[in-house]
Amino acid sequence: MKLKATRSKLTLIPLAALILVLALLPLIGAPQSWLLYAFLFFIYLAMANMWNLLAGYSGLISLCQPAFLGLAGYTLAIGTWVGLPWWAGLLGGATVAALFALLISVPVFRLSGIYFAIGTLVVPEALRMVFYLWRPVGGQMQGAGAGYMIKGTGGVSTHLIYWLAFVLGIGSIFLMKRVLKSKLGLGLAAIRDNERTAASCGVSVFKLKLYTFIIAALVTGLSGAVYYLYQGYIEPSATFNVRWTMTLLLATVIGGIRTEEGPFIGTIVVVFLYFLLARYAGYSLLIQGMILIGLMLLSPQGIVGMLRRSRYYRYLAQCVST
Amino acid sequence: MMGSGDIITPLVMGILLGGLYALIALGLSMVFGVMRLINLAHGDLVILGSYGGYALMTLLGLDPIVGLVISIPLMFLLGFAIQKYLMGRAFGISSEAPLIIAFGISLVLQNANQILWTPLSRALNTSYSNLSFSIGLRQFPLTYLLDFTAGIIVMLALRAFLIHTYLGKAITAASQDKKAAQLMGINTKRVYGYAFAIAMISAAIAGVFLGMTFPFTPTSGVSFLTIAFGTVIIGGLGSMLGTFIGGIILGIVQTLGGYFFGPASQMLIVYVIVLVVLAIRPQGLFGR
Amino acid sequence: MSDKPLLRITNIDVFHGTFQALWDVSVEIIRGETLALIGANTSGKTTLLDTISGLLHPAKGTIEFEGKDIAWLDPYQIVELGITQVPEGRRIFPDMSVLDNLLIGSYNGSARSKKSQNLEKVYQHFPRLQERRKQIAKTLSGGEQQMLAIGRGLMADPKLMLIDEMSLGLAPIVIDELFKALEQIKERGITILFVEQNVRRTLKEADRAYILETGRVALSGTATELCEEDRVKKAYFGVEVCGV
Numbered sequence: 001m002k003l004k005a006t007r008s009k010l011t012l013i014p015l016a017a018l019i020l021v022l023a024l025l026p027l028i029g030a031p032q033s034w035l036l037y038a039f040l041f042f043i044y045l046a047m048a049n050m051w052n053l054l055a056g057y058s059g060l061i062s063l064c065q066p067a068f069l070g071l072a073g074y075t076l077a078i079g080t081w082v083g084l085p086w087w088a089g090l091l092g093g094a095t096v097a098a099l100f101a102l103l104i105s106v107p108v109f110r111l112s113g114i115y116f117a118i119g120t121l122v123v124p125e126a127l128r129m130v131f132y133l134w135r136p137v138g139g140q141m142q143g144a145g146a147g148y149m150i151k152g153t154g155g156v157s158t159h160l161i162y163w164l165a166f167v168l169g170i171g172s173i174f175l176m177k178r179v180l181k182s183k184l185g186l187g188l189a190a191i192r193d194n195e196r197t198a199a200s201c202g203v204s205v206f207k208l209k210l211y212t213f214i215i216a217a218l219v220t221g222l223s224g225a226v227y228y229l230y231q232g233y234i235e236p237s238a239t240f241n242v243r244w245t246m247t248l249l250l251a252t253v254i255g256g257i258r259t260e261e262g263p264f265i266g267t268i269v270v271v272f273l274y275f276l277l278a279r280y281a282g283y284s285l286l287i288q289g290m291i292l293i294g295l296m297l298l299s300p301q302g303i304v305g306m307l308r309r310s311r312y313y314r315y316l317a318q319c320v321s322t
Numbered sequence: 323m324m325g326s327g328d329i330i331t332p333l334v335m336g337i338l339l340g341g342l343y344a345l346i347a348l349g350l351s352m353v354f355g356v357m358r359l360i361n362l363a364h365g366d367l368v369i370l371g372s373y374g375g376y377a378l379m380t381l382l383g384l385d386p387i388v389g390l391v392i393s394i395p396l397m398f399l400l401g402f403a404i405q406k407y408l409m410g411r412a413f414g415i416s417s418e419a420p421l422i423i424a425f426g427i428s429l430v431l432q433n434a435n436q437i438l439w440t441p442l443s444r445a446l447n448t449s450y451s452n453l454s455f456s457i458g459l460r461q462f463p464l465t466y467l468l469d470f471t472a473g474i475i476v477m478l479a480l481r482a483f484l485i486h487t488y489l490g491k492a493i494t495a496a497s498q499d500k501k502a503a504q505l506m507g508i509n510t511k512r513v514y515g516y517a518f519a520i521a522m523i524s525a526a527i528a529g530v531f532l533g534m535t536f537p538f539t540p541t542s543g544v545s546f547l548t549i550a551f552g553t554v555i556i557g558g559l560g561s562m563l564g565t566f567i568g569g570i571i572l573g574i575v576q577t578l579g580g581y582f583f584g585p586a587s588q589m590l591i592v593y594v595i596v597l598v599v600l601a602i603r604p605q606g607l608f609g610r
Numbered sequence: 611m612s613d614k615p616l617l618r619i620t621n622i623d624v625f626h627g628t629f630q631a632l633w634d635v636s637v638e639i640i641r642g643e644t645l646a647l648i649g650a651n652t653s654g655k656t657t658l659l660d661t662i663s664g665l666l667h668p669a670k671g672t673i674e675f676e677g678k679d680i681a682w683l684d685p686y687q688i689v690e691l692g693i694t695q696v697p698e699g700r701r702i703f704p705d706m707s708v709l710d711n712l713l714i715g716s717y718n719g720s721a722r723s724k725k726s727q728n729l730e731k732v733y734q735h736f737p738r739l740q741e742r743r744k745q746i747a748k749t750l751s752g753g754e755q756q757m758l759a760i761g762r763g764l765m766a767d768p769k770l771m772l773i774d775e776m777s778l779g780l781a782p783i784v785i786d787e788l789f790k791a792l793e794q795i796k797e798r799g800i801t802i803l804f805v806e807q808n809v810r811r812t813l814k815e816a817d818r819a820y821i822l823e824t825g826r827v828a829l830s831g832t833a834t835e836l837c838e839e840d841r842v843k844k845a846y847f848g849v850e851v852c853g854v
Contacts, residue, residue, distance in 0.1 A: 055418060056418075059417070061418055061421060107597075107600070107601035108600075108601075110601070111600060115555075115600065117360055117421065118360065118551050118555065118600070119597065119600050121548065121551065122548060122551070122552070122593055122596055122597055122600075123597070125548055125589075125593055126590060126593035126594060126597065129587070129589055129590035129593065130590065132586070133586055133587060133590065242544060246425070246429065249422065249425060253422055257416075257418065283433070283437070285429050285432070285433045286429070286430055286433035286434060286437065288429060289425075289426045289427070289428070289429025289430035289431075289432075289433065290426070290430055291426075292422060292423070292425060292426030292429065293408060293423050293426035293427065293430070296412060296415060296419050296422050296423050296426070297408070297411055297412070297415070297423070300415045300416055300419060
């Protein structure tokens with residue numbers, strides 16, 4: 001027994017070391033580009049985990065993520081124009097995203113599977129138009145109500161922003177663990193298995209889906225707001241863009257949909273591909289598209305699916321999950 | 323610009339434009355009606371048709387409509403292959419697999435086109451592209467009329483196919499009850515292949531007429547996908563006639579929206595209407 | 611060889627995902643007979659039919675039709691070999707006409723060339739279908755829909771017809787009509803396997819029967835043998851029923 005305990009602790013050490021290194025990245029003089037990629041990694045990780053929660057665990061294939069992160073980002077931007085401190089803008093943004101999720105949940109959940117996806121596809125497009133036309137406060141970058149600079153971020157150190165992302169990213173992993181083990185997680189598993197049976201067993205399908213939707217919106221929104229805090233400006237066509245969804249979908253599916261480690265691994269791959277193929281944007285996406293297709297056909301559980309076939313990996317996973 | 327006099331022009335333009343929208347959406351409607359597949363790659367397949375027409379035009383000097391003679395069989399085969407080797411297998415894998423594979427196809431198409439043709443916008447300009455015709459004192463672009471005509475013809479052709487041919491009836495049956503269709507001896511895998519292939523033909527045609535009406539880029543597919551979905555939602559999935567009417571409605575909503583609220587808000591009004599219809603009656607006007 | 615079984619199912623296990631629905635099931639059908647499968651809702655009757663029809667495949671065991679192994683064929687291939695199923699709940703194509711529904715029945719290769727003749731024969735069995743041939747299927751009454759479903763099955767020129775819960779939700783008069791039609795179908799030499807919950811009627815019409823309980827064959831034998839079987843009486847009637 002004692003031996004087993006030591007062994008499991010030992011395997012955790014490299015993982016803990018990695019996390020420590022990542023945490024201290026800004027301080028140990030790592031090059032700016034590394035910081036940027038690590039930053040992106042944590043942002044995407046948080047969002048990918050949320051997408052996995054929705055599409056993988058709740059059967060809600062949401063193409064609506066850009067709406068959440070965009071609304072949160074705009075809340076932040078408008079907040080800074082109105083004089084709110086940036087951190088209030090962050091929290092406000094997350095709240096707005098969650099409220100929006102609540103708002104659209106009523107009509108959108110009445111739609112089953114496919115219609116749900118269509119509905120969530122249209123929402124970001126509509127918001128893009130809205131923010132293109134609407135100018136809630138002064139200032140513009142292009143077009144009528146289009147872009148906003150995010151004010152007052154001069155005083156916020158990039159290190160701080162990096163750590164915010166770090167907390168979000170790592171936090172999302174723990175959040176997923178908590179949710180999946182909780183009553184919510186069990187209910188979701190039941191719904192995924194057979195919705196009607198779950199309902200007849202007293203599982204409130206709508207409520208559970210709603211909770212998931214709101215949680216996902218909150219975290220996605222928060223991550224988006226932090227992203228825009230870093231970027232310093234926000235404008236509609238890049239924000240409410242299906243490219244966000246593509247990235248998250250890629251990360252989750254490549255890693256392994258419906259697995260806990262999937263988004264983590266997938267996000268590494270996606271960020272790595274961006275890094276590697278930054279110069280060849282077109283080819284990068286082409287390859288990602290082909291990977292997506294090949295993966296679904298050959299190893300639907302993504303990389304994690306392939307890894308799980310090795311006993312060593314299974315052992316590792318067991319140690320980490322205790 | 324608000325409500326300045328002539329409402330007839332935008333109305334007519336809307337109807338004609340609606341014909342193009344319907345043409346784009348018909349393939350999507352059929353595929354969805356039969357296989358319950360959200361083909362996220364549909365817009366990109368239509369644009370593929372546009373680029374196909376462009377290739378034939380620049381390389382062989384063929385008029386795009388004439389070029390269809392070549393591109394239709396090619397698109398048919400491509401469609402059959404996509405269904406047989408990709409989509410067909412996806413259904414057995416998981417509930418999200420078809421969507422994800424369609425997404426992957428979309429990525430591949432967009433970026434392949436981008437590499438081949440650069441992100442520059444292209445257009446299918448023919449000798450008659452800039453002509454206009456007149457109804458009374460008003461002038462309208464000829465291409466719009468061609469689009470509308472093509473839309474009607476394709477809609478009627480698809481409808482006749484589904485109702486009167488044996489394969490068409492099999493496709494219809496498979497869309498109403500897959501298990502029963504299988505029990506009738508219908509090889510659903512092959513029938514789905516044909517359905518997708520036929521949808522591709524309509525996408526090829528739509529691509530050509532689209533290219534003659536508007537300039538297009540490798541990423542144009544996304545906006546037309548949304549329009550196609552909107553059309554299908556309003557008109558009802560699986561009904562060819564319904565999709566056509568849905569297209570007309572969408573076209574009118576867009577042009578009248580632009581007329582009353584300014585051109586910038588056109589698409590927003592369209593999206594709002596689509597969301598409203600989704601909320602109230604997701605199966606559309608003619609859907610089951 | 612008239613005593614070589616037309617269909618022989620040997621020791622099959624069938625799963626729905628991870629849930630086992632059939633355990634070591636063996637069934638034989640002899641050419642020309644009328645065989646009944648009796649059992650409650652969860653007994654696995656429909657699973658068995660779906661497995662024969664190729665919608666499901668056994669995890670173990672064999673299924674032989676006319677001596678040929680069919681366990682892993684696709685549904686349309688099974689129809690082509692001569693087995694059609696009239697599914698539970700009829701499952702006619704609701705928005706297609708009666709005629710179209712029937713024509714779809716002849717979709718598979720060999721039956722298509724004979725579709726006019728098959729159609730004639732179906733109209734002979736069910737004249738009402740001919741009257742209503744242009745009507746949209748979902749507007750038919752329950753009994754007419756069942757006739758349509760059976761007619762559709764006949765259009766494929768089957769050697770073996772599987773009929774799942776024919777009398778569900780129908781009035782006794784209608785059920786009588788249907789069984790009379792089944793008699794005529796039998797006379798054409800078509801083998802019939804039908805699944806029912808209505809035991810009494812079933813044992814009257816069938817030559818032999820199998821009783822399924824939670825995925826296993828509990829009893830089998832000729833109708834008379836089963837009638838006399840104590841367990842059947844106790845389990846299903848509590849009283850003597852087969853005294854005809």
